[in-house]
Amino acid sequence: xxxxxxxxxLAVVSVIAALGLVFSRRAVYSALMLGVVMLSLAxxxxxxxxxxxAAVQIIVYTGAVMMLFLFVLMLVGxxxxxxxxxxxxxxxxxxxxxxLGFAALLALGIGNAVAGSPKGLAAATEGGGNVSSLAQLIxxxxxxxxxxxxxxxITAALGAMVLAHRExxxxxxxQRDLSRQRFAAFGRTGKNPAPLPGPGTYxxxxxIDMPALLPDGTIAPLSVNRYIARYEESKGILPPxxxxxxxxxxxxxxxxxxxxxxxxxxxxxxxxxxRDAGPDTEPMPEDGTGQDTVVAGRVVRPRGESAATEExxx
Amino acid sequence: xxxxxLVLSALLFAIGGVGVLVRRNxxxxxxxxxxxxxxxxxxxxxFARQNGNLDGQLIAFFVMIVAAxxxxxxxxxxxxxxxxxRSASVDDASLLKY
Numbered sequence: 001x002x003x004x005x006x007x008x009x010l011a012v013v014s015v016i017a018a019l020g021l022v023f024s025r026r027a028v029y030s031a032l033m034l035g036v037v038m039l040s041l042a043x044x045x046x047x048x049x050x051x052x053x054a055a056v057q058i059i060v061y062t063g064a065v066m067m068l069f070l071f072v073l074m075l076v077g078x079x080x081x082x083x084x085x086x087x088x089x090x091x092x093x094x095x096x097x098x099x100l101g102f103a104a105l106l107a108l109g110i111g112n113a114v115a116g117s118p119k120g121l122a123a124a125t126e127g128g129g130n131v132s133s134l135a136q137l138i139x140x141x142x143x144x145x146x147x148x149x150x151x152x153x154i155t156a157a158l159g160a161m162v163l164a165h166r167e168x169x170x171x172x173x174x175q176r177d178l179s180r181q182r183f184a185a186f187g188r189t190g191k192n193p194a195p196l197p198g199p200g201t202y203x204x205x206x207x208i209d210m211p212a213l214l215p216d217g218t219i220a221p222l223s224v225n226r227y228i229a230r231y232e233e234s235k236g237i238l239p240p241x242x243x244x245x246x247x248x249x250x251x252x253x254x255x256x257x258x259x260x261x262x263x264x265x266x267x268x269x270x271x272x273x274x275r276d277a278g279p280d281t282e283p284m285p286e287d288g289t290g291q292d293t294v295v296a297g298r299v300v301r302p303r304g305e306s307a308a309t310e311e312x313x314x
Numbered sequence: 315x316x317x318x319x320l321v322l323s324a325l326l327f328a329i330g331g332v333g334v335l336v337r338r339n340x341x342x343x344x345x346x347x348x349x350x351x352x353x354x355x356x357x358x359x360x361f362a363r364q365n366g367n368l369d370g371q372l373i374a375f376f377v378m379i380v381a382a383x384x385x386x387x388x389x390x391x392x393x394x395x396x397x398x399x400r401s402a403s404v405d406d407a408s409l410l411k412y
Contacts, residue, residue, distance in 0.1 A: 004315065011322045018326050018349055022333035027342055034345045037326070041352050048319070050359045050371050053378075057355075060378055065348065065385050072389045073341055076402045087405055092336055099332030106324035110357070111317045118316050119366030130371075137372050149379045156383035163390035166397065 006047050010040040031069050038062050049121045052131045197223040211242055219245045319360040326353035340392045340402045344385070351381045 017036035024030050038061045046054035125133040138146050173181075182193040197212045197220050209232070212223035219241055229246060232238040326349060333346030355374040362370025392402060399406050 007318060015325055018329040021345060021349060022329055027339055030342050030345055034349060037349060038352060041356055044356060045359050048359050048363050053359060053371055053374055056378055060382055065382060068385055068389055069345060072393060075393055076396045095332055095335035099328045102331060103325055103328030107321045110324060111321045114316045114364055118364040121363055121366060124366055124368045133368055134371060137368055142372060145376060149376060152383050156386045160386045160390040163394050
């Protein structure tokens, strides 16, 4: 009686979970559903006089294999969703039909192959329980197969290492190379080779949105975070001194543009800095994105357009 | 009761098979293969009890070992393919066809 209650509960749970595994959109849900199926099968093993296999099922499958699946899912990208394109016409439909037919065939064929009540494992496990009897079988009659599986496991571990290993195509850039690159960029475009100044950390503020102050008390333009400034601008809470600095900078940029060359001769502005942004400067979608950006209280049109108007002005 | 276990195992096997045919994500296809192996193990354990013979459990144990090795290698292959093609879809790895 107890067994059939366990069976019916777990059978329903495992079939629903298996259907969820097949039909859920997200791969992580599929993995969790597979975990549910494996756990319920472990309980079914335990019910059927196989305590050793139940333990192995939980340790190996839900422990190791599921972790491996989740790890690879995270590596490959959780949001790698399925494509809905059918490469073979009507494949889904016929797969489901074939699956149903196969299930019916198996259930009717194998399900009716067994007659009579189970013999039970009492006689087979006489010599000291399930685990010792299995061990006796493994280490006497099937010892060769057991040794071969050890070779298989070693091969699998080696194979995984070989397959997952990636050779570098070129040497990793050293600190020296990176420094050379920075100064080469400095010679070419006048890009500041030093890191960007950090935000202001002063008595009253310790946040990324506070610009750093120069020794004379004015704001260091390089330390103004453009994204935050734009957000504050849209909310109307941009501090006036920051707005002033941004405005001056924008004016300088326009003047340099009107001269023909960007920051080639004069002092480089922040905009130049962003244009040839190195790895340590954050990219600024200010130019060429085609959309109007708001800087310091007015709408800045994309570069091409503003250049055109200046051409007209000449 | 044995029949019930066998029918459950057949159902799980068929669901896994449908999953292998229907899904396109290589990892999910792999999970469905694992589901089919598990269904086989259930049948093995059930027959072991039906016949009063431990060999069925032994085979199930070996199947688990082989499945673990297979998962390791298969997932390593999937990761390698993903690195070169930026995709885990089974449709994209079709170069051997031509």
